Amino acid sequence: MIVKHGMNYLTVLNSARNHKLAPPLAVLRRQQFLIRVLGVRGENRMQGSKFEADSDNILRAITPVFDPNRHKGQAGKVAVIGGCREYTGAPYFAAISALKIGADLSHVFCTKDAAPVIKSYSPELIVHPVLEESYSVGDRDKDHISRRVVAEVDKWMERFDCLVVGPGLGRDPFLLDCVSEIIKQARQSNVPIIIDGDGLFLVTNNLGLVSGYPLAILTPNVNEYKRLVQKVLNCEVNDQDAHGQLLSLAKQIGGVTILRKGKCDLISDGEIVKSVSNHGSPRRCGGQGDILSGSVAVFLSWARQLILADEGNLIISPTNPTMLGCIAGSALLRKAASLAFEDRKRSTLTTDIIECLGRSLEDICPAC
Ligand SMILES: NC(=O)C1=CN([C@@H]2O[C@H](COP(=O)(O)OP(=O)(O)OC[C@H]3O[C@@H](n4cnc5c(N)ncnc54)[C@H](OP(=O)(O)O)[C@@H]3O)[C@@H](O)[C@H]2O)[C@@H](O)CC1
Numbered sequence: 001m002i003v004k005h006g007m008n009y010l011t012v013l014n015s016a017r018n019h020k021l022a023p024p025l026a027v028l029r030r031q032q033f034l035i036r037v038l039g040v041r042g043e044n045r046m047q048g049s050k051f052e053a054d055s056d057n058i059l060r061a062i063t064p065v066f067d068p069n070r071h072k073g074q075a076g077k078v079a080v081i082g083g084c085r086e087y088t089g090a091p092y093f094a095a096i097s098a099l100k101i102g103a104d105l106s107h108v109f110c111t112k113d114a115a116p117v118i119k120s121y122s123p124e125l126i127v128h129p130v131l132e133e134s135y136s137v138g139d140r141d142k143d144h145i146s147r148r149v150v151a152e153v154d155k156w157m158e159r160f161d162c163l164v165v166g167p168g169l170g171r172d173p174f175l176l177d178c179v180s181e182i183i184k185q186a187r188q189s190n191v192p193i194i195i196d197g198d199g200l201f202l203v204t205n206n207l208g209l210v211s212g213y214p215l216a217i218l219t220p221n222v223n224e225y226k227r228l229v230q231k232v233l234n235c236e237v238n239d240q241d242a243h244g245q246l247l248s249l250a251k252q253i254g255g256v257t258i259l260r261k262g263k264c265d266l267i268s269d270g271e272i273v274k275s276v277s278n279h280g281s282p283r284r285c286g287g288q289g290d291i292l293s294g295s296v297a298v299f300l301s302w303a304r305q306l307i308l309a310d311e312g313n314l315i316i317s318p319t320n321p322t323m324l325g326c327i328a329g330s331a332l333l334r335k336a337a338s339l340a341f342e343d344r345k346r347s348t349l350t351t352d353i354i355e356c357l358g359r360s361l362e363d364i365c366p367a368c
């Protein structure tokens with residue numbers, strides 16, 4: 001069978017299937033080979049586009065070199081607000097990913113039920129059992145419990161370089177009210193905030209929480225993006241003009257940065273659009289978005305530090321730390337997912353990808 005340039009996948013597969021002389025296994029192998037070859041060609045086209053971010057150079061530029069004069073905390077202190085009765089995996093994935101990439105300290109603020117579970121996954125995480133869900137709070141106690149929850153988080157706020165709000169947070173109304181107050185406090189303290197998962201459910205219904213805050217990053221998946229577009233732009237997702245629509249969405253929410261996750265990750269701060277489409281994994285197991293939110297938190301913190309220290313002498317582009325954090329986090333996650341898949345194939349899980357984060361970063365910027 002001759003494969004001609006421009007033949008689509010289906011034509012090629014059907015030809016291979018109709019190739020009756022070949023034994024079935026050989027046909028299958030040939031099909032897989034053709035899919036791989038043609039798939040890679042398509043991906044290269046996307047990576048060569050003018051929108052594709054220079055992610056390797058960005059990772060090299062913003063990852064700090066080791067310095068014996070630095071003390072604990074200077075490589076990043078992040079906090080994840082999430083974790084409830086249903087979900088304990090998501091906040092763990094986000095918080096541990098931050099540590100595996102190089103943050104010094106990673107906190108989790110979760111409900112009382114979730115805390116012992118998350119603590120038992122890892123002694124490395126600092127877990128605060130402070131959030132409350134409606135079922136454990138009487139109507140009369142709501143005001144003072146809400147004040148107490150917000151105060152518990154606020155006393156740590158100034159120490160954090162970045163907050164990740166939403167992985168495994170759940171949608172309990174009382175809990176979400178408290179989290180709204182926490183977002184307001186973070187904003188007042190100028191702490192960058194990444195909004196993911198159920199945090200996006202909260203923010204989509206209350207855009208004022210992040211609108212006009214340049215240190216906010218939203219990381220919607222396909223469902224979350226759809227809801228955001230419907231709410232803000234009052235229309236449906238338009239894949240024919242994906243870049244233009246993302247740009248308007250970020251602009252409309254007052255210049256927040258949006259990382260639209262998908263086959264190719266698209267990132268915009270309302271000024272520019274960048275894409276990250278390096279090879280990832282075909283496995284779509286749950287939790288990869290959580291790794292991403294923890295990763296973006298670390299890279300955003302590092303980019304911000306670098307920009308403050310360099311006083312405008314930065315030689316990379318873009319220069320917005322939220323854009324840099326998203327590009328670096330997305331590229332690293334995809335590389336780690338690809339490495340994990342090479343090794344584990346169909347059984348690849350989120351924990352396998354987390355184990356590949358260190359090696360992936362090391363390949364691009366060695367520690368020494
Ligand atoms: N191991 C873990 O702990 C992991 C935990 N995870 C955590 O899960 C949470 C939800 O995130 P997700 O990604 O499942 O949300 P998403 O794609 O919008 O929903 C998919 C479908 O479900 C539905 N739906 C969801 N929640 C609903 C609700 N409360 N009540 C009713 N419907 C609900 C939704 O329907 P819709 O909202 O469109 O009506 C859609 O059809 C979030 O906290 C995340 O961090 C993940 O990170 C994975 C690993």
Ligand SMILES: Nc1ncnc2c1ncn2[C@@H]1O[C@H](COP(=O)(O)OP(=O)(O)OP(=O)(O)O)[C@@H](O)[C@H]1O
Pocket residue numbers: 197220221222261262263264265280281282284285286287288289290291292330333334
């Ligand atoms: N079709 C795809 N091909 C390759 N990579 C993808 C694809 N879809 C998503 N990804 C990658 O997986 C990462 C997580 O995206 P995903 O859409 O799974 O998030 P999510 O649904 O929020 O995940 P989670 O299960 O953690 O909530 C993204 O950064 C993206 O790079």
Ligand SMILES: [Mg+2]
Pocket residue numbers: 196197221289290
């Ligand atoms: Mg998610």
